[in-house]
Amino acid sequence: MKPEQLPLVNTLSAPAIHPDGSRAVVSVTRPDFNADDYVGQLWSVPLDPTKYPRRITRGFRDTAPAFSPDGLVLAFLRPDADGKPQLFVVESAGGEPQRVTNQRCGVSGFSWAPDSHRIVFTARVPEPGRYGTVDGVTPGREDARLIAVNKYRMNGVGYVSDQRLQVFVLDLPELGGEPVVKPRGRAAHEMPAAEFADVPAARQLTFDDADHDGATFSSDGRHIYFLAAAHEGNDNDLVTSMYKVAAAGGDASVVHAGHSGPQNVTAVRESANGRSLFFTAQDLGESGTDFVARNSVLFAVSLGQPGEDPAEPVALTDAEHLDVSGPLEQNGPDSVLVLNTVAGTVELLTVSSAGDITPLVFGPKVVTGATVAANGEIAVSFQDGSTAGDVASLEGGELRLLTDFSAALRNYSRIVEPVAFEVESGDGHPVHGWVVLPDGPGPHPALLTIHGGPFAQYTGAFFDEAQVYAAAGYAVVMCNPRGSSGYGQAHGRAIKGQMGTLDMLDVLAFFDAAVAAHPVIDAARTGIMGGSYGGYLSAWIIAHDHRFEAAVVERGFLDPVSFAGSSDIGWFFGGEYTGGTPEQLLAQSPMAVASAVKTPTLVIHSENDLRCPLEQGQRYYATLKASGVDTAFLVFPGEDHELSRSGTPHHRRQRFEHILAWWAVHLPTPLNPAISA
Missing domain, CATH: 3.40.50.1820 (Alpha/Beta hydrolase fold, catalytic domain)
Structure with missing residues (x-):
C-alpha cells in the first residue's frame, strides 16, 4: 500500500441488523483527498449470500446506523453545513431521510426506545457566548475562562467545562407526514424567527456540570440509564457511576450497585426482560485514580421487583484474564454481547446474567461490532490480516462473509x-x-x-x-x-x-x-x-x-x-x-x-x-x-x-x-x- 492509496481503505461501523434478520446496515467511510475529509454512506447488506450489498444513502458522511425495534425506521448521523453530526431518520423500506435534531455542537450518540417512537441522544450544550452561539463572537473574542479544576480539557474536544455533554429525549414525528415549510414573504414577516422550528423539540433531561454519556432506555421505556462523574470530589478521581432518570423528566439518581471500591463504569444496559442490569467497569484502587492496566469487568445486578433496591453486583468475567467492553448489545432475554481484548485479537462473547460465557467469534480477528435480530441472527463487523473491515453473519459458530470492502485496495496493492x-x-x-x-x-x-x-x-x-x-x-x-x-x-x-x-x-x-x-x-x-x-x-x-x-x-x-x-x-x-x-x-x-x-x-x-x-x-x-x-x-x-x-x-x-x-x-x-x- 502506498500513501496515495489511503482513499481505498474503508472503515466500517458496527452493523445494525434489521429485527427480522433479513439484512444489516453498516456505514462505510473512507479518506477523500478531494474533500480533505472522510466521506461515506450507509450500505444495506443482505444476510442472504446470493444477494449483493448496495449503497442506500447519498450523504457526505452518514454513520452510526440503528434500526428501531419494530424495524420500520432507520436512524443515523449525518453532518450539517458546519460539519456537526445531526440525527436523521428514514423509513427502513426506503425514502428521503428527515433531519430531527439541530444541536449546536452536534449529536454524540443515540439509542432507541423499546416503543420505537422515541430516541435518547447525547449532545454538548455550549455556554451562551461560546462556540458560535452569538453572531460575531469568534473563538478569539470569547470571554476569558477562569479555571480552578483538573478536568477542563480533552484531546479532540478542547475545553469541556463550558460545553457539557447532556442527555435529551426526542419524540419522533410522523415520517409520512407533510414536511415543514419555512415561512416566506408575509408569513415570515408575521412569524418571529424564534418561533419557527424545522425539527421537533427535544427535551433536555440532565443539567449537571458533568459529562453525561452512554444513555440507554430501560426495557419498559420508562427510564433512561446514563453514565456520569457527578459525585462530590469528582475532580480528584476517575470514578464514573451509573445514573437513572425518568424518560418524562425529573431528578436523576445514582444507581447504587454495591461497589466494593472506586470504579470507572464504561457501559450500562438493562436486559431485554428487565430483570438484570449489566454494566462494565474498571477498578481504580483505593485512590480512585489507579487506572493503570485495569481490565474491564462485566457485572450483572438483579433488579428484583419495582421499588426494590438493586441487589449486589455479580462479576461475570474474570478481571485478570478477560478485558471486556461494550456497547452491551442485548442477546436474548437475559444476555448481552461483549467484546474481549485478548492476545492480539478482539473476540465476541455472549454472557448471561447467570455467568455463562460463550465465545462466538475468536481466533485471528478483531471484532469491531455486532448486533442481534429478533430471530437470533447475528451480524458482525470485523477486521483480519486481509481486510480493513467487512461484514459477516454468524451461523453455527462460523462466520459467513457477506461483503468485500477491501477488494479495491487488493486490486491496486498487495495486502x-x-x-x-x-x-x-x-x-x-x-x-x-x-x-x-x-x-x-x-x-x-x-x-x-x-x-x-x-x-x-x-x-x-x-x-x-x-x-x-x-x-x-x-x-x-x-x-x-x-x-x-x-x-x-x-x-x-x-x-x-x-x-x-x-x-x-x-x-x-x-x-x-x-x-x-x-x-x-x-x-x-x-x-x-x-x-x-x-x-x-x-x-x-x-x-x-x-x-x-x-x-x-x-x-x-x-x-x-x-x-x-x-x-x-x-x-x-x-x-x-x-x-x-x-x-x-x-x-x-x-x-x-x-x-x-x-x-x-x-x-x-x-x-x-x-x-x-x-x-x-x-x-x-x-x-x-x-x-x-x-x-x-x-x-x-x-x-x-x-x-x-x-x-x-x-x-x-x-x-x-x-x-x-x-x-x-x-x-x-x-x-x-x-x-x-
Whole structure:
C-alpha cells in the first residue's frame, strides 16, 4: 500500500441488523483527498449470500446506523453545513431521510426506545457566548475562562467545562407526514424567527456540570440509564457511576450497585426482560485514580421487583484474564454481547446474567461490532490480516462473509498478512507479536515499531502503517511487550513505576529474535519508531541503545515533569505510571537522558495535541538539536493526538511521505531510494 492509496481503505461501523434478520446496515467511510475529509454512506447488506450489498444513502458522511425495534425506521448521523453530526431518520423500506435534531455542537450518540417512537441522544450544550452561539463572537473574542479544576480539557474536544455533554429525549414525528415549510414573504414577516422550528423539540433531561454519556432506555421505556462523574470530589478521581432518570423528566439518581471500591463504569444496559442490569467497569484502587492496566469487568445486578433496591453486583468475567467492553448489545432475554481484548485479537462473547460465557467469534480477528435480530441472527463487523473491515453473519459458530470492502485496495496493492511470532524475553517472559515482510528476497532493512498506550495492543489485523512500510521495502517488526493489554493485568501492570525497563527488555528481545529467525531481514540496517507511549519508548531506547540507524519519535510522552502541567490527563497519568516523586519522574524520563542520544531522529507532533502537548516534542527536538544530533521537527497544524488514525487525509498522506523520506535518507531501499542532490 502506498500513501496515495489511503482513499481505498474503508472503515466500517458496527452493523445494525434489521429485527427480522433479513439484512444489516453498516456505514462505510473512507479518506477523500478531494474533500480533505472522510466521506461515506450507509450500505444495506443482505444476510442472504446470493444477494449483493448496495449503497442506500447519498450523504457526505452518514454513520452510526440503528434500526428501531419494530424495524420500520432507520436512524443515523449525518453532518450539517458546519460539519456537526445531526440525527436523521428514514423509513427502513426506503425514502428521503428527515433531519430531527439541530444541536449546536452536534449529536454524540443515540439509542432507541423499546416503543420505537422515541430516541435518547447525547449532545454538548455550549455556554451562551461560546462556540458560535452569538453572531460575531469568534473563538478569539470569547470571554476569558477562569479555571480552578483538573478536568477542563480533552484531546479532540478542547475545553469541556463550558460545553457539557447532556442527555435529551426526542419524540419522533410522523415520517409520512407533510414536511415543514419555512415561512416566506408575509408569513415570515408575521412569524418571529424564534418561533419557527424545522425539527421537533427535544427535551433536555440532565443539567449537571458533568459529562453525561452512554444513555440507554430501560426495557419498559420508562427510564433512561446514563453514565456520569457527578459525585462530590469528582475532580480528584476517575470514578464514573451509573445514573437513572425518568424518560418524562425529573431528578436523576445514582444507581447504587454495591461497589466494593472506586470504579470507572464504561457501559450500562438493562436486559431485554428487565430483570438484570449489566454494566462494565474498571477498578481504580483505593485512590480512585489507579487506572493503570485495569481490565474491564462485566457485572450483572438483579433488579428484583419495582421499588426494590438493586441487589449486589455479580462479576461475570474474570478481571485478570478477560478485558471486556461494550456497547452491551442485548442477546436474548437475559444476555448481552461483549467484546474481549485478548492476545492480539478482539473476540465476541455472549454472557448471561447467570455467568455463562460463550465465545462466538475468536481466533485471528478483531471484532469491531455486532448486533442481534429478533430471530437470533447475528451480524458482525470485523477486521483480519486481509481486510480493513467487512461484514459477516454468524451461523453455527462460523462466520459467513457477506461483503468485500477491501477488494479495491487488493486490486491496486498487495495486502501483506502479518506472521505471528512469540519469543522469550531476557528474563524468560513470553512476548507475542508479528513480522510483516515485504516482497522480494531481501535483505530488507527492519523497522521496530512500538504501539501507544501503553495499555493497548497490536493485532494481526490490517494495519495501514505496516502495509505502507512493507510496500516501501521494509520488514516491520511489532510486538506487545509488558505494559500492553490483552495478556492479563499482571502483564499490563508490570511496568507501573518502572517504565523503560521490562518493556524495553521485551521489545529488544523480540526484535533480536525476529531478525534472527528471518534471514531476509538485514540485521545491520535497522530503525525504530513509535507514537505516544511508543514515542516514549523509542526515545528511551535510543538514549540507551545505539544500534539503530535512525528513529522516528511521534507525539511522544517525553517529559513526565512538564506533562503533569500541560496534558489533559497530566494531573493523574504520569503519577500513576511513573510515580509522583521528582526522583521517580526523572528516572523514567526520556528528556532527562536525551543528551545521550546519538541516533538521527525525526520528531513529529501536532499543534492541537492536548494528550501529549506540542511542548513535549518542541523541547525534545531542541535538546537533540543542541546536542548536535541529526534531527528534524515535523509539525502538523490543526491536528490533535489522533493524526495518524483520523487526521485530515492530506495530512495523513503527508505524514507517510515525510516518514518514508526520512527512512530513504537513513535506510534506503530499492523501493524507497535516497534522492540524490
